[in-house]
Amino acid sequence: MNDNSQLTETIERYLNGEMTKAERTNFEKLRSEDANVNTQVAEHKHFTGLIKQYGERLELEKRLDAIHDEIDVHALEDEFMIHPSWVVRMWRNHHSKISVAASIAIFAVLSTLFFTGYLSNRELNYQQLRGELHGLKVKTDKLNDKLDGLGKNQGGKQFINPGNFRGTGFAISSNGLIATNYHVIQNADSVYVQGNDGKSYRTKVVYSDINADVAVLQITNPSFKTFGAIPYAFKKAETDIGESVFTIGYPREGVIFGPGFLTATTGYQGDSTHYQVSIPVNPGNSGGPLLDSKGNLIGVIDAKQTHMEGAAFAIKSAVLMKAIKDIPADSLKGTLNINQKNALAGLSRPQQIKKLENYVFMVRVY
């Protein structure tokens, strides 16, 4: 015990450099001879070094604390704190919990729907959706009309029918006024009409009503004199459901007859300016006259509902009449007389058509 104490003191004196030169040489000799002494020296040196470093660390920490106390931490904190909204803070602190809760909620909803049979009973909804899709299609049908016309042109028939778009029009007065649909002539550079006899006339648009989808053309060729008396009358009153009706138009080169019935007094989605008719119509029929069995003009073929049997639509003649009345007087040549005398009543259908076809024109748009 005492020996060890003595040795420790000697080691300390050695490490602190308090030995005389002779003592030092002696001790170093002892150290090199005795491995035990040597390790003790190293251990002691390391351990006391650790104590010293520990002390230094404590001292440094004390100094830093003292400096820290001089800083106004609160003021700095207020300055630097970004105050996010409580939602953000909530999310930051609890996002894992919130995520788990949300997953459970979604799972619960899905399994409830599954077990109550909601997910397998979708046909009802599906049917409704289809109805809506159809609805969208009828709006684009007008566009299809023109695109089809375009397709035909590109199909090599350019010498016969070089028009960009094609529709049908019919005479409304003997002095060269022709009614058609606005969508047929919209964006037109120039508009020509071609009769069943092959004669082609240049026209200008004297009136167009975008909302009613009605346009009125005036033949401008100097050679044109008159159509002669218009054989059909314009019916002002509304026609009843079940009336046998027909149209003639130019879905391709040459007049095509289309028979059918008036099936509803409203158009697509209850549009009261239109009739619904069950007539086979095709792109190119747009603007064609709709006549009843006696030969009265009751409407203008306008559009059809795709993927639905027997649902074409025609603008009511009353709407057409209103549009004609709205034509500014200064864009007309002379007066406009709407024919009220019907020359077709009592004739057989082929005879009616024979008379009619001279007053129905192919409208070509460039």
Next chain:
Amino acid sequence: MSKETNSGTPTDNEVILGILNNSENVLKRLYIAYFPMILQLVINNNGNSDDAKDIYQEAIIVLYNKVKTGDFELSSKLKTYIYSVCRRLWLKRLSQMNRYGGDIKDFQEFLVVDDETEKNNERDIQFNKMGSALQQLGEPCKTIIEDFYINNKSMQEICEEFGYTNADNAKTQKYKCLQRLKKLFFQQK
């Protein structure tokens, strides 16, 4: 030294020279200059001002020791270095507390510093052991050891302070204390 250099942010070279020369003034200016930056980092990333203080002092001690031992090489701005060390320390602390949400809001550019703090950590463990060993040692041993080994007092001074009749008694006492301290220190896991 001119007056301007005695206040405000010290230059990086000043800091290194100051630490080597044990300059209290430089240490203080260093501390005050960069603490707000670290406070901002910590309090905006799920911490409070005490966390900021701990982290910052740890980083300053890392820097201090590195400079003192001479293996500090300034490869970037000192500001960036301190920020990077603190950022790493704080990320570590956050994941230890299970509060790390996967992202950290940064306010400065930073470097990737790895294992700068590992060595320091080992040392911290040793120091903690030493601290608790000294606590367990009790008086008067604790003071004798501290006076002799830390404050470099002579045995004569210690003798007078504690009223030992001669230096030999004091030496024996100190020896016993040291043996006990060693025992306590190495007993700890």
